[in-house]
Amino acid sequence: MILLKEQIDRYVRQTIIPEIGEAGQKKLLESSVFVCGENVREISALTMYLAAMGIGNICCSLKDIRGYDDLFSNSIGLNSDVKIRLAHDDRSEAHIRVFLGTGTFVKKAVKACRDTGLKFIPSIISVTNQWRAVLKTFTDCRSLTNFMETLNSDKKDNFSVSFMSDMSGALCSMEAVKLCLNMGKTNDGLLLYDLFNMEFAAYESNEIEKAMEYFYRADEKSDNETFGKLSEAKVLIVGAGGLGSPVALALATAGVGTLGVVDSDCVKASNLNRQVLHAISRIGMPKAESAKISLEKINPQITVNTYGEYLSRENVADIIETYDLVISAVDNIQTRYLLNDACYFMNKPLIEAGVLRFDGTATTIIPHEGHCYQCIYPNVNSGVMSCAKAGILGAVPGIIGFVQAAEAYKVIVGAGTTLKNKILLYDGLEMEFDVINIEKNPECPLCGKNPTIKELQDYTVTCEIDEV
Numbered sequence: 001m002i003l004l005k006e007q008i009d010r011y012v013r014q015t016i017i018p019e020i021g022e023a024g025q026k027k028l029l030e031s032s033v034f035v036c037g038e039n040v041r042e043i044s045a046l047t048m049y050l051a052a053m054g055i056g057n058i059c060c061s062l063k064d065i066r067g068y069d070d071l072f073s074n075s076i077g078l079n080s081d082v083k084i085r086l087a088h089d090d091r092s093e094a095h096i097r098v099f100l101g102t103g104t105f106v107k108k109a110v111k112a113c114r115d116t117g118l119k120f121i122p123s124i125i126s127v128t129n130q131w132r133a134v135l136k137t138f139t140d141c142r143s144l145t146n147f148m149e150t151l152n153s154d155k156k157d158n159f160s161v162s163f164m165s166d167m168s169g170a171l172c173s174m175e176a177v178k179l180c181l182n183m184g185k186t187n188d189g190l191l192l193y194d195l196f197n198m199e200f201a202a203y204e205s206n207e208i209e210k211a212m213e214y215f216y217r218a219d220e221k222s223d224n225e226t227f228g229k230l231s232e233a234k235v236l237i238v239g240a241g242g243l244g245s246p247v248a249l250a251l252a253t254a255g256v257g258t259l260g261v262v263d264s265d266c267v268k269a270s271n272l273n274r275q276v277l278h279a280i281s282r283i284g285m286p287k288a289e290s291a292k293i294s295l296e297k298i299n300p301q302i303t304v305n306t307y308g309e310y311l312s313r314e315n316v317a318d319i320i321e322t323y324d325l326v327i328s329a330v331d332n333i334q335t336r337y338l339l340n341d342a343c344y345f346m347n348k349p350l351i352e353a354g355v356l357r358f359d360g361t362a363t364t365i366i367p368h369e370g371h372c373y374q375c376i377y378p379n380v381n382s383g384v385m386s387c388a389k390a391g392i393l394g395a396v397p398g399i400i401g402f403v404q405a406a407e408a409y410k411v412i413v414g415a416g417t418t419l420k421n422k423i424l425l426y427d428g429l430e431m432e433f434d435v436i437n438i439e440k441n442p443e444c445p446l447c448g449k450n451p452t453i454k455e456l457q458d459y460t461v462t463c464e465i466d467e468v
């Protein structure tokens with residue numbers, strides 16, 4: 001036996017994936033990642049996802065260490081297998097370094113590593129700028145040196161919205177796991193993503209200068225946000241699991257005033273490879289209650305309403321009625337269809353997503369304006385597999401959940417381009433993001449010209465129920 005009994009439970013959603021298995025999980029537990037960021041907020045998601053997935057040694061280098069004690073206790077609270085410590089320099093024999101932050105910070109931090117005589121090891125760098133970020137993996141020293149030249153110190157570092165570092169952190173943790181396991185495609189080129197415009201572009205290694213020019217280009221549109229709208233907003237998150245955790249954390253951090261959390265499950269050990277809202281000490285506690293504890297810690301001003309019940313045809317209208325927007329963060333097909341119908345009838349924007357193994361999807365449904373879930377998936381028994389059967393790598397719902405949070409933010413403040421009439425497809429092994437245009441289906445049984453669905457259905461009867 002490679003893993004201990006309690007480790008088998010904890011990592012089952014990852015070890016069930018053939019590319020990982022118990023041998024891969026053991027390798028992760030023996031791996032060591034050096035994390036470098038300006039402050040705790042910036043490396044929080046990165047560290048939590050590395051810990052959740054079972055990277056055994058995490059060494060944090062921070063310019064400002066305020067709040068580190070909380071990050072430390074949250075990380076080991078999530079996974080007691082993980083050793084996490086603070087380092088003033090990197091003597092930890094790390095296998096991988098991750099640098100995350102503004103261009104100016106990253107440039108200085110990489111230089112500091114070199115100046116102290118540290119030898120090159122594979123490094124992942126993500127630089128954020130407002131709603132944009134770039135991410136690149138370096139497996140040789142020369143390409144790292146060349147990239148540093150493109151981080152122009154003359155350019156102003158703009159304030160980045162809070163979930164940019166979360167999104168970059170989750171993506172960096174994913175790339176770190178792939179490097180540790182020599183799995184999938186490492187990103188030779190550069191990924192540039194813009195959550196305001198929902199644009200993702202992969203640049204080849206000879207196009208990096210061009211990419212960085214675009215990265216630094218000022219985007220006036222995203223400067224004019226109305227932050228006041230966030231504190232008045234009421235968002236309902238259905239599911240406090242793999243997707244619900246990052247969405248709730250990001251929206252609480254961004255300052256959304258009221259969050260409703262619906263979940264009828266209790267916290268289990270097998271949740272903790274990805275459900276970063278929860279903790280070992282809260283195994284057995286209803287997830288909605290556990291979520292409330294974490295969210296109130298992040299933002300003491302927030303109001304968290306909990307619903308420890310299974311969403312059904314009978315209660316859905318009462319629960320969603322007082323909310324401005326609904327996030328579908330569920331793990332079963334019948335609740336997706338139910339939410340799609342209910343949000344259509346009650347005219348509530350719905351941010352929908354799904355994840356499996358290394359992949360994820362997300363879309364934003366604005367009733368009576370754009371497509372709906374049934375327009376894309378008209379067959380309620382289209383055979384979607386569950387994470388319990390197929391497995392899930394912990395960072396994947398993190399990445400997709402932060403996309404959902406960004407979508408919610410834009411819908412609330414009425415800015416940017418959302419995934420309305422679009423679907424985002426993420427392939428984690430290839431690190432590819434595709435945004436595909438979709439159209440409202442005129443034959444859709446819910447939102448089409450001649451609808452057949454005119455009231456809430458009981459999808460537990462029509463859908464094959466997945467064991468979750």
Ligand SMILES: [Zn+2]
Nearest residue numbers: 372375444447
């Ligand atoms: Zn439709």
